[in-house]
Amino acid sequence: MSLVHEVIVVSVLLSVRGLKKYFVQGGGILGGEKEIVRAVDGVSFDVKRGETLALVGESGCGKTTTGRLVLRLLEPDEGEIIFDGVDITHMSMKELRPFRRRMQMIYQDPYASLNPRKPIGEAIAEPLIVHGLAEKEEAKEQAMKMLERVGLTPAEDFYDRIPSQLSGGQRQRVVIARAMILKPEFVVADEPVSMIDVSMRASILELLKGFQEEYGLAMIFITHDLSVARLVADKIAVMYLGKIIEYGPVDKVLRDPRHPYTAALATAAPSITMRRRKRLDIKGEIADPRNLPSGCRFHPRCPYAREDCASREPELREMGDGRLAACHYPLEEGFLKRWLKG
Amino acid sequence: MESVVRLEDVSVHYYTFTGVVKAVDRVTLDIPRGEFVSFVGESGSGKSTLALALLRLVPPPGRIVSGRIVFNGMDLLSLPEQKMRELRGKSISMVFQDPMTSLDPVRKVGEQIADVYIEHGVTTDMEEALKLAREALEMVGIPGDRVNYYPHQLSGGQRQRVLIAAAVALKPSLLIADEPTTALDVIVQAKIMDLLEDLMKELKMSVILITHDIALAAERSDRIAVMYAGRVVEYGPVDAIIENPLHPYTRGLLESAPDLWGEKRIKGIPGNPPDLRNPPRGCPFHPRCPRRFDPCDKDEPEYVKVDDRIVSCHLYTR
């Protein structure tokens, strides 16, 4: 054994390669075709310590499934999940337990993700006790501090309340407190503000950011709302029908998208400062994931699709500016700027 | 300016086991004919209850306890139930948030639209009604042959179009849309909102949009009514409200909304929404208000007219 401790600065905390999850529907006793839903179909990305990756896309694009897969709340069908250099893809629930402490989940619906009959103070203290990090009294003390920290003050007034006695924003603070009391290194936040009243979103995002800075948290932030992604993320991955179709630094992707779908999303989102803007309209709605289009999955809706888009599936590839897009005929650089000018 | 609906001092209370909830509290305003008016508010602001009150469909334990709702010269609140039933769907229609639960899953969408014609006595012949339903579908951008589809065979956006087709089938003068796009994705949302705007012009309707999304309201409306704790705190033309919000809550709401093209930060409003069973004294917004002063925690502000706006705030009462 060497006496010299080598300090290896591993900046990548989570690394996902070729992740796939297929769901099988139908095929019961009553017969019917067995149908395969390719919810996540070959997704790869890295998340560095202290960095936030936003996973965005419409409902059914696979963003939430991806989030649950990386935390091993769902069993992946293919691919690997490397957490801090350790392959956790096939670990048993028991082997996973020490990792669960280091990675946490924050859900969209804070009410549904809290036990309705458990006082919130106990819910926050519970992880410490279960993981053997503190005795009851000590855990209670820490939970009290945590309540103060997330703004549920005075803590004594809140400790014994049950979730139904709190507002939506307060409940989400409880969920965050419960996730953060274990001082995790990584968190998946699945639409953490989409059910919160608009006037309280800022404070929730602020809270998350505070913990991120304090713990050097790596974060996957799942959202359907590009404007929220822009506020919180360093990198962004736009998903469509189980695949990442564009990936890169958040401002680059949102201000100068190279994939037509990203441009369509960006121009469709309601905006107060650009009320009369020209939208890049795309046809129809997201395809049935049981029956994926051939070639590029986006081609039936794409205003710029050419003949071979229906036969060749595009790979995610470097666009020469530190960003990736999966498109045979990507938009030119500066497209969106010119488009919005008319 | 002619109005399609005028609300006078309308209050709706819910009588629950734990107390009286003043969901809508003395709302007075005019909705001009042919305009697109949005009611914007957060959860518990009373915006959905207000929409239901316009149709006299407030579910128990709720009750419209006072006021007048004047629609085309009639006070809806004093009409007999039979007359009100005739008006619903014919003169005032409503589109709800979740298109899946508003449609009957085991009946063809064409039949469900045809019902409207038969119920309101346009025709007694199902064949004839289905023909009209086909036309209604085409009007909302769905191929007419889809009358024979069942709801589950349609996408979310198409289902919402079906509901809109049923709602505008009899060319109402007022369409109320309660969060019609909240369950839909942004790209579909934009198209549904386009459809509402087109129908409004084509059928010379007025539209009331109920939404939590002030950016959506800002893009689509002629006028915005901002609601807080059952009160309309500010009401006026959209440009004035967006560019120069008078009520501190309106300002707060605008600064809370993340914007893809705006500043890369949002502010939010401190504190929590009030408990409507036990609302704060004085102005309901005062505990969260950055500009509160002397009278705010004592007296409730009256409505004040400022140019072409009305606002309920002590900053303007003197």
Next chain:
Amino acid sequence: MPTISGVTQQIFGRKPGRGLLLTGLAIILAFVILAVFAPWIAPYGPTERSVPSSLAASPQPPDRNHIMGTTELGYDVFSRIVWGTRIVLYVVAFSAILSMAIGVPLGLVSGFYGGKLDRILSMVMDSIYAFPGIVLALAVASVLGPSPTNAAISLSVVYVPTFFRMVRGQVLEVRESLYVEAAEALGYPNTHIMLYHVLPNVAPTILVVFGLAATDAILTEAGLAFFGLTVSYPSPDWGLDLRVGLRYLDQGAWWATLFPGIVITLLALGFALVGEGLGERYAIRTER
């Protein structure tokens, strides 16, 4: 920990089902008082000849000294009902608690873990459940022999599947809830999740089923007593008194059957109201 005021708030607070719950509890409480204070409330002992022997050959109608009349042996009907409350409550409470103690853990484990164990348990429970309750109870009680405790055990056999099915159904629902997934994401072991996150959330259902099972148990107990499978005459038991009284019904002695019948119905009603009230409060639908 639930505080005293929390519990009173639970029962007496202005919430749905309050009226049903309070009425039911009042009825049950009244019978509990009868049972506990029987020596002071009952004017006579249960097997005390309370009329002069000259009259003892035939049942006597209600009068000032015997508000519910007497039986053919001169026993005071009212006193026998008061004393009989003890047996009835003992059998009913014992059987409801015993079937809960067995049915709830089995339903919990079966619903939570699923798999082979679940399939076997479900099959066994369903086949017991398929028997008519009274027939099953009679069969088991005949095998075990007459005694209040044996009657309670045979009633438990009937109600274990009721608890099992309801609890298992609820567990399947709770197991799908997000807060259970959240508990998994926090790295809690299964037993911890089951005891601290699933069980508390099926507790209201358990209370409702308890009410329903107890209601049913009163009627079935009366049936067992009717056939002499709880106590032997002349020990007091409502169902047994009902049968003995029946013999004198054609002599016009309606009081010897009517009053035991009324108290059986009344106590059953008390438990039924509690069950319904809880069901309404927690919006729990019961399959029966």
